[in-house]
Amino acid sequence: MATEHAQLDTLEAKGLIRLANYRPELEYLFRHWLVQDAAYGSLLKQERRELHRRVGEALELLYPERQVELAAVLALHFEQAGDTEKALGYLLAAGQYALDRSAIREAYSAFERARVLLPPTTDGEDDRIRNARIMVELGRARAGMTFRPADDLVADLEVVLPDAERLGDLSLIAPIHLALALGRLQSGVQASDPVVKRSLDRVAEIGEELGDPSLRAMPLALVGLTQVFMGPLRDGVAALEEAVPLLQQTHDSIGAAFARGALAIGYAQLGEFEKAEQASRSATELAASGDQIAQLDALIAEAMLRSELGQLDKAGPLALACVNRAEEVGATACVMPSSWILGDVYHRQGRFADARAVLERGNEISLADDRNFWRPTLTAWLGSAASALGDAAAAEGNWDEALATARSIGNRFGEAGILRKRAEARATSGNQGEALADFASSAAELEAEGARPGLARLLRGWGEALRATGRGDEANEKLRRSRALFKELGLHAEGQRVGELLDDTAAEQAPE
Secondary structure, three states: OHHHHHHHHHHHHOOOEEEEEOOOOOEEEEOOHHHHHHHHHOOOHHHHHHHHHHHHHHHHHHOHHHOOOOHHHHHHHHHHHOOHHHHHHHHHHHHHHHHHOOOHHHHHHHHHHHHHHOOOOOOOOOHHHHHHHHHHHHHHHHHHOOOOOHHHHHHHHHHHHHHHHHHOOHHHHHHHHHHHHHHHHHOOOOOOOHHHHHHHHHHHHHHHHHOOHHHHHHHHHHHHHHHHHHOOHHHHHHHHHHHHHHHHHOOOHHHHHHHHHHHHHHHHHHOOHHHHHHHHHHHHHHHOOOOHHHHHHHHHHHHHHHHHOOOHHHHHHHHHHHHHHHHHHOOHHHHHHHHHHHHHHHHHOOOHHHHHHHHHHHHHHHHHOOOOOOHHHHHHHHHHHHHHOOOHHHHHHHHHHHHHHHHHOOOHHHHHHHHHHHHHHHHHOOOHHHHHHHHHHHHHHHHHHOOHHHHHHHHHHHHHHHHHOOOHHHHHHHHHHHHHHHHHHOOHHHHHHHHHHHHHHHHHHOOO
């Protein structure tokens, strides 16, 4: 030990290393990475492998209680030592440890490294290797769910699903099917599609077999989330109302927060604001003990609620915070809805250039990640921003694309929103005839869905468009209904503004 200290003192005196810590262990660092690289390169390959092996084994021996925390370091040493089996095990542990801390990019990197270490697939593959292969793909799916292209994620999971079924490990089969269902739903496949239904039914079946209420609830929650954004809205709310109590029975804070947040959005879109407030508060409280993705989901729900309430001064900062946090952690799937909310807020505030910038970012991500679920809405709102900035030709192209995509995936609720945005823009640009047709189509769908806040705002725009064509009686009918809806919803400021329009109309029509 004295010799080693003397050698360390010599290296420190020559400026090659520096003391980093006295406690809890004596620790030195190289002064420069070039020095470290030169020292490492001077070793023979066999010497390097042996040193890595000895360091790895020493860490295992000295810190047995910290092996999960040190898994990434241990994986590196055993990988360099040529001990593939140990390296693979530690990479899987490192990936899970990173997931637990919401370090999704770090987790994905660990699972990617583990994937490289796996041997080629063979017919007579050992069950341990088969299990490791399944764990790697499941880890890549969980870590990459918010940024990987949905089609890639689904394809990789389908490869290992037969092996998982062959092994009969329900703790692997259920999450694979959940990830498959979510990936397909995010890419725009409907919940009624046979391939999605297969996964949802299998998860529910496993939940029954294991007596796990959380697993039984997750298919309901996924379907409910999809219906809240695509319709039928009331069915989505009903599914989420059924799922939430089941999720809470098992103290699944992450799943319950996700379902509560989706339920808050559904209630808000129906105009049931008291219920929405309660669900949003609950989602935020539950997410506080969950991971960052759960917290982002709760933040999205809160921003959406404030937007539906017309509280743009609150909705904007919440959505902006969500965009920034999602970007920081690499959760691009959360960037898309929060970009849409923020872009809508900016547009309603008259900040059209800001709206276009944030919507362009969200739209780019939806294209890169193959998220048909969000793309139509983002594209349509981007068209509205372009129209407001005078680019009518680009706007028309955006709306045509958005409508085609929404219709291809059966997104009726999304289609109603797209038609509403196109109607508003066409009315503003003087194209009243086509605007009125869009208003009528959108209103019929919003009425059927029970989306009262959206309908109240559409009726105001529809009334103003009718007034511009000289159809005063029809305009007043729409405006009166808009005002009544706003009053019913408790949105008094917006109702008052509609009332002022009615007063103006009455004044214009009064005899001199």
